[in-house]
Amino acid sequence: MVSLGGIARKLFGSANERRIRSYGKRIAQINALEAETKALTDEQLRGKTAEFKAMLADGKTLEDILPQAFAVAREAAQRALGMRPFDVQLMGGMILNENAIAEMKTGEGKTLVATLPVYLNALSGKGVHVVTVNDYLASRDSAQMGRIYSFLGLTTGVIVHGMDDDERRAAYACDVTYATNNELGFDYLRDNMKYEKAQMVQRGHNYAIVDEVDSILVDEARTPLIISGPLDDRSDLYNTIDAFIPMLDEGDYELDEKQRSVNFSEGGTEKLENLLRSAGLLKGESLYDVENVAIVHHVNNALKAHKMFARDKDYIVRNGEIVIIDEFTGRMMPGRRYSEGLHQALEAKEKVQIQPENQTLASITFQNYFRMYSKLAGMTGTASTEAEEFGNIYGLEVVEVPTNLPIARKDEDDEVYRTVEEKFKAIIQEIIESHKKGQPVLVGTTSIEKSEYLADRLKKEGFNNFQVLNARYHEQEAYIVAQAGVPGAVTIATNMAGRGTDIQLGGNPDMRISQELGDMPAGPERDAREAEIRAEVKVLKEKALAAGGLYVLATERHESRRIDNQLRGRSGRQGDPGRSKFYLSLQDDLMRIFGSDRMDSMLVKLGLKEGEAIVHPWINKALERAQKKVEARNFDIRKNLLKYDDVLNDQRKVIYEQRLELMESESVSEIIEDMRMEVIQAITGKHIPEKAYAEQWDVKGLREEVRQHLALDLPIEEWAAEEGIAEDDIVERIRAASDALAKDKAERFGPELMNYVERSIVLQTLDNLWREHIVNLDHLRSVVGFRGYAQRDPLQEYKQEAFELFQALLANLRNTVTGQMARVELAQGNQESEDLPPMEGHHIDASTGEDDFGEGYPVSAFAAQETTRDPNDPSSWGEVGRNEPCPCGSGKKYKHCHGAYETA
Known part of the structure; x- marks a missing residue:
């Protein structure tokens, strides 16, 4: 029986279809301007940018000038890159201009689509941020698409890891800035730790387009970005200050046990100043001089450690460590530490090894960072399954953009085996058979470990003709994945590996040319070799098409349908033929969690033999329901995280x-x-x-x-x-x-x-x-x-x-x-702006609990300084942080050595 909603949809079309139809009028307007725009010289086309800016200054809105701006950007793309956006790409651009997410299938040219709304919004002069998932894509897209903006008289910047503040400031000052979500978040946090406005690098949050929006705003949004940093302390400082406390008498401090507070008396302060002065730790005359802020903090902690905390009552010493005792339960709390240097003060008091002091300096979730933008948009191949989340949290509507050519990929029903062993045997056999007939195969796994396990199994079978990708080396992987469409190629990849790079049947000729002819000078020889490569790729594409196009073979279902759809979508770009199939076993995580025990006993009763698979559309439906349950749970976790x-x-x-x-x-x-x-x-x-x-x-x-x-x-x-x-x-x-x-x-x-x-x-x-x-x-x-x-x-x-x-x-x-x-008493001397300490960035993977950046990710300006400095040649030092060790090798901070200066 057909539902009333189904009848209405047939009559009026779905909400998505109605929205898609609404763009037809605008597309016709843009197309009508094409002949006129084509007739302009390069100089006249560039002059349109100033013309549009003047129109905006006169009170026109971005919506008013959209058709002309899109027509100009399309013509610039044709002249600068030889690429003319299709009508569906114009549609995608309009969606991105409307605080929405454009869901476009793989190979539909999302990177080019973004240039249309980016150009339009950059005309306001307030800056546009294009957000990518890794540094390689930020650099690649800014270099490639930057040619369009440059052609039209706009500036393009890119933010990648390792840049100093001056480089970042210059990149943010550009009309268009490409950067990763991590770099943007860390720069925002670091800016809000600076001591002068002129030191800040970002200039506001006007408009952002997030590429792979589902990955950044959903998958990575379960945990916050954190900046932590060592407090500029040393063990000897704790020990030196600790030695002063036993020298104090009862009249040197005032203890209030009821309020759990202890303070130095005037006499105690005086005595302490003399002790600190003799140890060379006191700057200026008084303990409360502005330079002694850190010392005050240390002496107060040392006093607390001795006078307020009692051994075997507030803490115990076990295996050379201070272990806190919970005051309410009396239980030990191993792994917990007092913050702000108090734990180190206790370690100094008890003469145990002092652990380095580290603390969270700042943190923010991606949800809250990206909600700061006045206008936000995103693009991906898979967002509709998370449409509710995008709407609830970010106010973003998901709009599915039709493909330029009909999809010809064949999505087969899942094959379910009883055991993992049976499943892998079937997968290996399928890979070898597909390779023999010259069909390119992309094998999807859910983790690095599983991709390596499959690689080992293939080698044991004597099959070595494959590449393994695992999202560790983005640049190298982009090249490998670009060639995954070569006939007979077998590429084993994890979910994120090579994302953002198109798999073209026969291989990507541009990638091959840059890889193989990178150092060859321009000239007839290079031109001839380029023509050879393009001809080779054309022949290989015909072979791949004849073999059935790209075969996406997945070794497992992910807990999110969206990730499965991403993998499936790698095949069948731009109307190419293709095929996809998922191989599962009852021992897979998803199947195990959702009651595979009953199914296993049922299959045995039904007489399912070893090596046989069960294939039925009902199983696909059951799996989809299971995935929806997991997605709903994960959404609740993210929603709850956001509330807090x-x-x-x-x-x-x-x-x-x-x-x-x-x-x-x-x-x-x-x-x-x-x-x-x-x-x-x-x-x-x-x-x-x-x-x-x-x-x-x-x-x-x-x-x-x-x-x-x-x-x-x-x-x-x-x-x-x-x-x-x-x-x-x-x-x-x-x-x-x-x-x-x-x-x-x-x-x-x-x-x-x-x-x-x-x-x-x-x-x-x-x-x-x-x-x-x-x-x-x-x-x-x-x-x-x-x-x-x-x-x-x-x-x-x-x-x-x-x-x-x-x-x-x-x-x-x-x-x-x-x-x-x-x-405060301060002798009129140097006035210095404070630099930030060396800091580390962290982002914990919600599913594994591991830090995405491994062992620390330096986020301060000079922590990543990579220039080679000659100690004897100050001209080679470049920008030196004032708290950085002086490059001359004196051992002093730069501000106390070559960076010292006097105020008038």
């Missing part, structure tokens, strides 16, 4: 916006004054309760807090004893004394130096507290799930506690900045 990350993201936005405001404002003195006033109000309110009598005031406590936070020793007891004194009078007197101290400092430092000191202290304090906050939220998130046992919603609990932690961060910021500003 949204809490952090809202706070991240506030912090990053504040940092930007601080960097852009001419002076931050008003902000610091407001902070100081709030601190005075807070500490006065704490010790002088509202509507309390004077005898109920805690004047001694107030005097201590004023000394601690404002570095002022005021006769508050005397003030409180005055007849008729009110709380407001006390507040006003404290404020006046604090203002006088600030004014005196400002006069002594001078406006320029004072502004630098204030900005540095606020930004550095904000960054340190934010990093600590990230760690706290991470810990909170790891345990908040247990609240569910108490019938409380873990997400609501997380939101509530995260908000309280954020308020505590802001209060802490006010207190710390006010205290440091009250104590």
